Structures are given as C-alpha cells and as structure tokens.
Amino acid sequence: MNAPVDPFSDRRRWQWLALAAGVGVLVWLLGPVLTPFVISALLAWLGDPLVRRIERSGRSRNTGVLLVFGLMSLVLVLGVLLLVPLIENQVSKFIDWLPRFGQWLTGTAVPWAEQRFKVDLAGYVDPSQLIELLKVHWQQAGGVAATVFGEVSKSGLAILGWLANLALIPVVTFYFMRDGWGMLEKVRVMLPRPLEPVVSQLTRESDEVLGGFIRGQLSVMISLGAIYAVGLTAVGVDLGILIGLVAGLVSFVPYLGAIVGLGAAVIATLVQHGDLMHLALVLGVFGLGQLLESFWLTPWLVGDKIGLHPVAVIFAIMAGGQLFGFLGVLLALPVAAVAVVVGRYAYDRYTHSRLYGADDDVVPAEVAAAVAKVPVGSEGDEYAAPPADGSQGPTPNP
Structure with a gap:
C-alpha cells in the first residue's frame, strides 16, 4: 500500500498561496456583483439544516425547500412590520x-461626583454643547442622506440595479437551498484526488466551527435581546426596547452585551425614575438574562460546538469591512472559520516538520488519516475514484 501523499508539501505551497491571492483579487474586483449571491448563500446555509431535517422525515427536498423558504420569508416580513x-x-x-439626560447630568450626576471624589467637573461637562453637537451631526447626516438619495433618484439605472439586486436575493436563495448540495459535489469531484480528502475534512470542520458560532450565537443574541427588551419595558424603562436590542446585538462578545445594556439601562432609569426600586428591578432583569444565558441558552443553543474567539470575530469583521466593504463584512465570519481550521492544520504540520525540530517532515496522524481516506492497494493508483452517490463528499451546504 502506498503512503499517503501530503497535498500541501513544500513544492505545492507557493501554488496555493498564488491561488489564494488570485481569488482575493477577484473577490475585490467583483464585490458589488457578488454581494447578493453571498447574502443568498448565507441565508441558504442557515436554512439548510431544517431542509435536511424535513428530508429525513420522508418528504422530498423540493418540499422541504418550499416550506423553509416560505417560513423564512414570513419571519422576515413579520420582523420588518x-x-x-x-x-x-x-x-x-x-x-x-436627551434634554432630560442633560438636566440630570448637570443637576444630579456631576454634583454627586464632585462631592464624592473631591474634583471639579462642572467646567468640563456641558450637556448643552453635547446635545447641540448631536443635533448638528444629525442634521448633517440627514442632509447627506437627502443629497445621496437625490443623486441616486436622478439615475434610473442605479435604482433599477439596486432593485434588481434586492429581487435577486430570494431567487438565488431558493436555488442555493435546492441545488447547493449538487454544486458542492461537482466541485468536490473536480478536485485532484490527493487533495480531495483533506479539503473535504477541512470543509467539514469549517462548517462545524461556523455553524457552532453563527447558528448558536445568533439564536442566543435574539433570545437575550428579547429578554432584555421585554424585561426593561415591563419594569417601566421607556427606552427598554432600544436598549434591549442593542444589548442583544453586541452580546456575541461574552459579557459585552450585559455591560453595555446594563450601563445604558442604569442611566436611563436614573434619569427617568431616580429611585432605588427601579434600579433594583433593572439589575434583576440583567441578572436573570445572564443566568438564562449561562445555564440554559448557551448550553442548549450552542452546546460544546467549537466557536470563534470574540477578538477574532471583531477583527475579522473590521478587517473584512476595511478591505472589501459590505461584502467583506458578509464574508468575514466564513473566512475566519476557515482560517481557524486551516490554522489548526498548519500548526499540526509545523509541529511535525524539520523546521520545528522533528527528525523528518512527518504528516500528523489526523492529517494522514484524512489523506489516506480511500487508499487502493494496486501500485500506482493511490486513490479510488469518487463514489457515484457522492457519499464521501463534504457535508456542508452554502
């Protein structure tokens, strides 16, 4: 039996690096065109587990796609309305x-801080200037938006292009849901045989990382936002819904949502009510939210799936937006998930290389198992032909 071939050996590394650079340049050039397709692929990927579950119940894939697509459309419309x-x-x-906040800041918060810490803050805190600054920037933003909208409205082609991209998303999402498996299988069959097992393994691991983070953490974010919004509104905070939504959106970083939401809710409660009873109720809402997240939401919705570190998520989103704009923001998390898996593979290869100090370049056991996935005993033929039913293909869909 022949030894498994390492598809990322020294002589191939520069080729893969050149290919990755070429793909990056192509994505940058085609960014505006690719945006609706990337949105559609992400939506189809999010809905695919439910489609496969319907398939396992005995219904056809077309039926599952129609049911899931209709459900997603209904949820989106209801959410907007x-x-x-x-x-x-x-x-x-x-x-x-805002004016009430200014009065509370100068009449209550600043005098208390000056008395408590023996410092002079009144000369540095002028809420009227802050409010005026917000109003000026708000007006400027409105003027810029009106100018941009006016310029866009003068161009019928721009409006048609925007509407075409918007109308394209549901159509492409439907086709990705229905035919995504077949598209990936065709790509898998085209891969070089020594490369296919490793790519399939890395693809499965990338899907696990990305699925564990996005599907689970998105559910946790929505749940926490709803808990905070309903709880703060129930205890009498006028801005409870806004604070709850913001706290839910930033809760993908552990404890950041609770810190931001609690700080904003405490200030809003002190400005609106100014008593300890409402402050205790607000603290109770966030305490209940954290208990539910720690002991129920995260174990149930995320479990022990491999996730992305919060710092990696923030960096990926900011870097993607800087390099590729809105398209980069959409691609940030998928690329970060793949980078985590490939980085783990590269680490295993490095620790078994002569550069690290090993006696000879050795393929790690896990990598060798993936590469030697379908060995054939006949000399000169290291890999069997791909199965006709695609059973060895990668599991993730777009």
Whole structure:
C-alpha cells in the first residue's frame, strides 16, 4: 500500500498561496456583483439544516425547500412590520429624552461626583454643547442622506440595479437551498484526488466551527435581546426596547452585551425614575438574562460546538469591512472559520516538520488519516475514484 501523499508539501505551497491571492483579487474586483449571491448563500446555509431535517422525515427536498423558504420569508416580513415601527418610536423617545439626560447630568450626576471624589467637573461637562453637537451631526447626516438619495433618484439605472439586486436575493436563495448540495459535489469531484480528502475534512470542520458560532450565537443574541427588551419595558424603562436590542446585538462578545445594556439601562432609569426600586428591578432583569444565558441558552443553543474567539470575530469583521466593504463584512465570519481550521492544520504540520525540530517532515496522524481516506492497494493508483452517490463528499451546504 502506498503512503499517503501530503497535498500541501513544500513544492505545492507557493501554488496555493498564488491561488489564494488570485481569488482575493477577484473577490475585490467583483464585490458589488457578488454581494447578493453571498447574502443568498448565507441565508441558504442557515436554512439548510431544517431542509435536511424535513428530508429525513420522508418528504422530498423540493418540499422541504418550499416550506423553509416560505417560513423564512414570513419571519422576515413579520420582523420588518413589527420592528420598524418599534424602533422608530424608540428613536423618537431617545431624542426627547436627551434634554432630560442633560438636566440630570448637570443637576444630579456631576454634583454627586464632585462631592464624592473631591474634583471639579462642572467646567468640563456641558450637556448643552453635547446635545447641540448631536443635533448638528444629525442634521448633517440627514442632509447627506437627502443629497445621496437625490443623486441616486436622478439615475434610473442605479435604482433599477439596486432593485434588481434586492429581487435577486430570494431567487438565488431558493436555488442555493435546492441545488447547493449538487454544486458542492461537482466541485468536490473536480478536485485532484490527493487533495480531495483533506479539503473535504477541512470543509467539514469549517462548517462545524461556523455553524457552532453563527447558528448558536445568533439564536442566543435574539433570545437575550428579547429578554432584555421585554424585561426593561415591563419594569417601566421607556427606552427598554432600544436598549434591549442593542444589548442583544453586541452580546456575541461574552459579557459585552450585559455591560453595555446594563450601563445604558442604569442611566436611563436614573434619569427617568431616580429611585432605588427601579434600579433594583433593572439589575434583576440583567441578572436573570445572564443566568438564562449561562445555564440554559448557551448550553442548549450552542452546546460544546467549537466557536470563534470574540477578538477574532471583531477583527475579522473590521478587517473584512476595511478591505472589501459590505461584502467583506458578509464574508468575514466564513473566512475566519476557515482560517481557524486551516490554522489548526498548519500548526499540526509545523509541529511535525524539520523546521520545528522533528527528525523528518512527518504528516500528523489526523492529517494522514484524512489523506489516506480511500487508499487502493494496486501500485500506482493511490486513490479510488469518487463514489457515484457522492457519499464521501463534504457535508456542508452554502
């Protein structure tokens, strides 16, 4: 039996590096065109587990795709119809709340801090200037938005292009849901035989990392946002929905959502009520949210799946946005998940190389098992032909 071939040997590394650089340049050039396709692929990938579950119940894939696609469309429409009026109302309340915040800051918070810490803060805190600055920037933002909208409205082609991209997303999402497995299988069959087992293994691990983070953490974020919003509104905080939504959105970083939400809720409660009873109720809401997250939401929705470190998530999103704009933000987490898996593979290869101090370049046991996935005993033929039913293919869909 022939020894497994390492598809990432020294003579191939520069080829893969050149290929990765070429793909990066191509993505950068085609960014505006690729955006609706990337959004569609992510939506299809999020809905695929439910489609496969429906398939396992005995129904056809087309039936599962139609059911899941209809459910996702219904949730999206209901979310827009319910959230847009709520957010608009909360933003109006926030604007009306700003003068009250200025009065509380100069009349209560600053005198208390000066007395407590024996420092002079009154000369450095002028809420009127802060509010005026916010108003000026708000007006400037509105003027810029109006100018941009006016320029865009003058170009019928720009509007048609924007509407075409928007209409393209549900169509492409449907086809990705229905045919994504077949598309990936064709790519797998085209891979060089020495490369296919390792790529399939890395693809499965990347899907596990990305699925464990996005599907689980997104569910936790939505749940925490709802808990905070409902709880703060129930205890009488006027800006409870806005604070709860913001706290839920930033809760992908552990404890950041609770810290940001609790700080904003405490200030809003002190400005609105100013008593210890409401402050204790707010603390109780966030304490309950953290207990539910730690002992129920995270174990149930995320479990022991491999996730991405919060610092890696923040860096990936910022780097993607800087390099590729909105498309980079969409691709940030998938690329980060793949980078984690490939980095783990590269670490195993490095620790078994002569550069690290090993006697000879040795393929690690896990990598060798993946590479030697389908060995054939006949001389000169190291890998069997791909199975006709695609059973050896990668499991993840777009």
